[in-house]
Amino acid sequence: MSVWVTEEVMRWAVRFCSRRCPWQQHRFLLTSSIKDTSFPSQQLAQVCVSQKSQTSLSQSLISSVRFYSQDRSHSDGVEESSLPPEVQLDDSASELRTPFFDSLRRCGSPSDVLDLTRQYSPTVRQVSNSLTHMWSTTKKMSEEQRRYELQLMFEHPAFEELLQKALKTVGHMRNDDVTYSLLSMVNLGVSQHSRVVQTYLRVCQVGTCIFISTAFMLCCLLKMCLTVHQQEKLNDFDEKSLSILASCLENMESSTNVDALKKGMRLVVEARLPGIKNVMTLQTMMRLLGKDAPQDLKRTLEKKALSMTDQFTLPNTQYMIFTMATMGFYSKPLMDLCSKKIAEDFHGIPFNRLYRVLQSYKELLYRNGDLLTGLSEYVASTLDVWTNKQVLLFLSIFEELAFCPDALMEAYAEKVISNPDVLALKDLSCVLKVFSSLNYDVRHQRQQFLDSLSHALSSYLPKMPAFTLLKAVYCLCLLGHFPSAPLEQLLHSSTLEQLEGSKFAKSRERMFQTVDLCLRLDRPPLPQPLTVPTSVMGDTSSSSQTVNSRLSQGLQSLMGDEAHTMLQEMVLVENSYLIDGVITKPLPNQTCRTEASSCAGVEGSPAESSQRIAVIYTPQSGFCYGTSNPRGHLAVKIRHLKILGYTPVLVTEQELQHDEERTETLRGRIFPELHRSETQSAVEQLGS
Numbered sequence: 001m002s003v004w005v006t007e008e009v010m011r012w013a014v015r016f017c018s019r020r021c022p023w024q025q026h027r028f029l030l031t032s033s034i035k036d037t038s039f040p041s042q043q044l045a046q047v048c049v050s051q052k053s054q055t056s057l058s059q060s061l062i063s064s065v066r067f068y069s070q071d072r073s074h075s076d077g078v079e080e081s082s083l084p085p086e087v088q089l090d091d092s093a094s095e096l097r098t099p100f101f102d103s104l105r106r107c108g109s110p111s112d113v114l115d116l117t118r119q120y121s122p123t124v125r126q127v128s129n130s131l132t133h134m135w136s137t138t139k140k141m142s143e144e145q146r147r148y149e150l151q152l153m154f155e156h157p158a159f160e161e162l163l164q165k166a167l168k169t170v171g172h173m174r175n176d177d178v179t180y181s182l183l184s185m186v187n188l189g190v191s192q193h194s195r196v197v198q199t200y201l202r203v204c205q206v207g208t209c210i211f212i213s214t215a216f217m218l219c220c221l222l223k224m225c226l227t228v229h230q231q232e233k234l235n236d237f238d239e240k241s242l243s244i245l246a247s248c249l250e251n252m253e254s255s256t257n258v259d260a261l262k263k264g265m266r267l268v269v270e271a272r273l274p275g276i277k278n279v280m281t282l283q284t285m286m287r288l289l290g291k292d293a294p295q296d297l298k299r300t301l302e303k304k305a306l307s308m309t310d311q312f313t314l315p316n317t318q319y320m321i322f323t324m325a326t327m328g329f330y331s332k333p334l335m336d337l338c339s340k341k342i343a344e345d346f347h348g349i350p351f352n353r354l355y356r357v358l359q360s361y362k363e364l365l366y367r368n369g370d371l372l373t374g375l376s377e378y379v380a381s382t383l384d385v386w387t388n389k390q391v392l393l394f395l396s397i398f399e400e401l402a403f404c405p406d407a408l409m410e411a412y413a414e415k416v417i418s419n420p421d422v423l424a425l426k427d428l429s430c431v432l433k434v435f436s437s438l439n440y441d442v443r444h445q446r447q448q449f450l451d452s453l454s455h456a457l458s459s460y461l462p463k464m465p466a467f468t469l470l471k472a473v474y475c476l477c478l479l480g481h482f483p484s485a486p487l488e489q490l491l492h493s494s495t496l497e498q499l500e501g502s503k504f505a506k507s508r509e510r511m512f513q514t515v516d517l518c519l520r521l522d523r524p525p526l527p528q529p530l531t532v533p534t535s536v537m538g539d540t541s542s543s544s545q546t547v548n549s550r551l552s553q554g555l556q557s558l559m560g561d562e563a564h565t566m567l568q569e570m571v572l573v574e575n576s577y578l579i580d581g582v583i584t585k586p587l588p589n590q591t592c593r594t595e596a597s598s599c600a601g602v603e604g605s606p607a608e609s610s611q612r613i614a615v616i617y618t619p620q621s622g623f624c625y626g627t628s629n630p631r632g633h634l635a636v637k638i639r640h641l642k643i644l645g646y647t648p649v650l651v652t653e654q655e656l657q658h659d660e661e662r663t664e665t666l667r668g669r670i671f672p673e674l675h676r677s678e679t680q681s682a683v684e685q686l687g688s
Helices: 003-020 050-059 093-097 099-106 110-119 124-139 143-155 157-172 175-188 195-206 216-235 239-250 255-277 278-288 295-307 314-327 332-343 353-366 369-381 388-400 408-420 425-436 445-461 465-477 484-492 494-502 505-521 549-560 591-599 630-643 659-671 674-687
Strands: 044-048 208-213 568-574 577-586 612-615 646-651
Touching: 093 099, 093 445, 099 110, 099 124, 110 124, 110 143, 110 157, 124 143, 124 157, 124 175, 157 175, 157 195, 157 577, 175 195, 175 239, 216 255, 216 612, 239 255, 239 278, 255 278, 255 295, 278 295, 278 314, 278 568, 295 332, 314 332, 314 353, 314 494, 332 369, 353 369, 353 388, 369 388, 369 408, 388 408, 388 425, 408 425, 408 445, 425 445, 425 465, 445 465, 445 484, 465 494, 465 505, 465 630, 484 505, 505 577, 505 630, 549 568, 549 577, 549 612, 577 646, 612 659, 630 646
Parallel strands: 612 646
Antiparallel strands: 044 208, 568 577, 577 612
16 A cells, blocks of 8 residues: 555656656756755755666766765756666676676776776676775775775776766666675775765665655655655665675765665664574674664564574674674673684684674673683784784783783793893883783792883883873882882973873872882882872872771671671771771780780780781772782782781672671681681581
């Protein structure tokens, strides 16, 4: 019924317009927008024609325009022309065995293809294949060569001629040729706002387009027709053509035609989802739907993908992870399955894809310990195969994932020790950031490694920007290493003056505060005493932080059962470190001695007779993934609290979740000697 209504309305519209505007009967504008700048006073409406009338419509062409120009203006004259006789509609399989295609396969650049199109008169199929081969040749080039070849292509006189033929023949192309041609033009850099690209977009929606003047009521009716025909045209696309079109639209700028096509494709994808049989097609459709897809549809896509996992190849698993990151959709079953397959064959995956997998992990807040550990060991065992830049990129993304790649960091530390001069300033900054953030201990080679970093840093001191120097010294302080030359240059008045007007004031003040704490508490042996001026540290008072109610309840409950203990909550130490709870208790075997001393009238020092336990609530992000190893600032806080005489006890949210177990968990962490004695008594009772 809807098709009949559409045809009737369209027939009426064409008849109506032909009576009112006889000059427009065979003169159509192939353009990207409803309003043409050549006719500002007229309201134009788009009328979509059926497949039967595409041949007649495609005969109206514009010949005096550079179709890949950024200029949106059109010629006022729209001349009639028929399909040139040299453009043949030969779609037979025998065409692929013609001399043209033999020569096309030998072309190694876009200019070679353009030269070939001047030797022959391309058929409809050959126009599409020429554009596709031009794009294909550029994919194998370096970035510099690609830029040069594309410049030659745009300057080549045959390029305009080829685009004109592409515009003239679009109405006679098969759907896959249309989509391949569109994808190729966009990837070659033809302006997305050009007439040729916008025409191909319209053809993908509704076949060939015509523009006629009409009244407002007719516009409303035609808008309804447009929606129907838009879906009808996309329904003619097979799975392959839809996939190609989706790949093209994925990276195109928003426009009327692009947005309309995307909406139409979403409807088609939903309708065709059960029948999709190709994994790559499914992934392309998923990327096209993007983050705006409804959650129910995302779950349906997840089920469809899980039903096809037996078809997943190694590249499929990588692209599935990329696709989920593009959609902003987290599916643990899919991520686990893909990660497992990738971890089984690192050798078959190039660097850029491995790196993208890790980037997708970060975007989706996903971690897979087996893959991360396996990749660390694989890169470490093949360290000489990778460039220094690639290794540093691996280290950086591991650090962003809060994962400590022990094998890779140990192997790279040995490389730095053997040749520290190989590190550029940017490389050195990256190494310092990663090793300090992950709090990695090189164990037996720790001092050699830190000395190598200091040596490399000293060589850059004369030309190092002030803020870069501050970050480098801050990272070294986190690592507990204090080379005098960088510290002296950082705290020199001229460097401090440069930093006063720099950006990132909060970050700068926080780093100076940490440097000051390290100099005061670690007390490194320096040739001359150094202090950080208060003027560069900003406000040193700790930011307000609320009490963790679960931890507070657990500690108070625990203190009720313990004698000779005292609890203080939210204690600020050195005006910087906030402790959730400080428990002061007698040292083991000191209780009786304290009572005896009191009877004898002798008072002992509280520090000598008691132990101060600093209970600190720590989010999971404070540790390296899958370990209890504290990271960065938390590691420094623990180090300094130990210097101040505290025994740090870190408590995570997971340990506080269950009310019935919370007190016993805290008892075991804070009073381990009581927990051991109770366990030993229970074992003895069982034995008796």
